[in-house]
Amino acid sequence: MENLLTKDIVEKYGFRFSKSLGQNFLIDNSVLMDIVNSANVTEEDTVIEIGPGVGTLTRELLKKAKKVYAIELDSDLIPILTEELKEFDNFELIHKDALKVNFNEIIGGEKNVKLVANLPYYVTTPIISRLLNGGYNFDSLTIMIQKEVGERIAAEPDTKEYGSLSILVQYYCDIEVIRKVSPGSFVPRPKVDSIVLRLDKLKNPRVDVKDKDLFFKIVRNSFNMRRKTLWNALKSLKLPKETMETAFSNAEIDPKRRGETLSLAEFGRLSDCILDLS
Known part of the structure; x- marks a missing residue:
């Protein structure tokens, strides 16, 4: 079932998609709810969302979370998000590049922190690398990414998908594949399939190394x-x-x-x- 809210908001504000920012907004409500449900957000959780788009996923997260911080780079989306989500007093919008954000400043002393995002394909690997290598206090990352990258993350040794990204994520996290997502679930349609993964941070890295x-x-x-x-x-x-x-x-x-x-x-x-x- 399509989420008409996304298309309605795009049309209402005459929003133009940016190819350079890799913008593909989710319009499939079943995928949206699968992301929200698999993230298992509760009223005790602080949620960080990267790339909220017009706020369709953000709205659902705000209904469940104690607080949602949405990080958005596109200046054209800031007034749209501000207006569309003004009813929520647990919403904070951060107009920055997620690759330059100090997540510790956002997290502060919060103990239950979850990241939820429909990540733009072109920044998927750098953002995941930054979040995991930065030692930030996340419980989990529920992300929708390009299917090919998701398969590399979950790959086993001795397969063509297995590589340094597989090892980075598996070193820090348990990985659960939630579902695959077809191009028709987005506007505009991407040329590739997507996948939703949940990465649960381990208390200690999977292998104990000296350096x-x-x-x-x-x-x-x-x-x-x-x-x-x-x-x-x-x-x-x-x-x-x-x-x-x-x-x-x-x-x-x-x-x-x-x-x-x-x-x-x-x-x-x-x-x-x-x-x-x-």
Whole structure:
């Protein structure tokens, strides 16, 4: 069932979509409610929404949450959101680029914080990376993103989708695929399918590593050129040959393997063994 509110608001204000901002507004009410319900927002929760559009999803979140902060970059949407959501005293609009926002300033001392967003495709990976690497106090991230990116996030080792993004998200989160979303659920229609994921932050990272920065550096280097063996990919670390030989031996990992075959635990083991010897 279509959500007429989105189309009505777009028409009411004569809003023009921006291709450069990757704007595709959700018009399918069943998807909208699936996002809201899977985010499991309660009156104890503070919600941060990135890219609220004309506020259709925001409105539903405001009905459930203690407070909703909506971060919107497009100046043309600010007066629309201000007017359409003026009835809610638990709404705060932040006119900024989500990639430059200090989320700790928004979160403050709040303990129950959830992020909900229909993320523009072009900023999906940088925003997810920033939210997870920043150590922010989120309980969960319920996001609608490009299906291809969602499949990479949830991918298992030894598949073509598996890569550094898979490891980043799985290091910090449990992943639940909520549903797939067709292009017809948006206006204007995107050229690709979308997917809704819920990422629940783990209390502790999935693997315990001695040096997180080194761990992720090894992961990135291992996937920079996927067809390279680990031995060749990790030459960029510029460590002595003997050190690397011993590290691989101690980690019980064949240096002829490719990065895409290693589990998080194996990357963690290799990282710790390299650290111990360098």
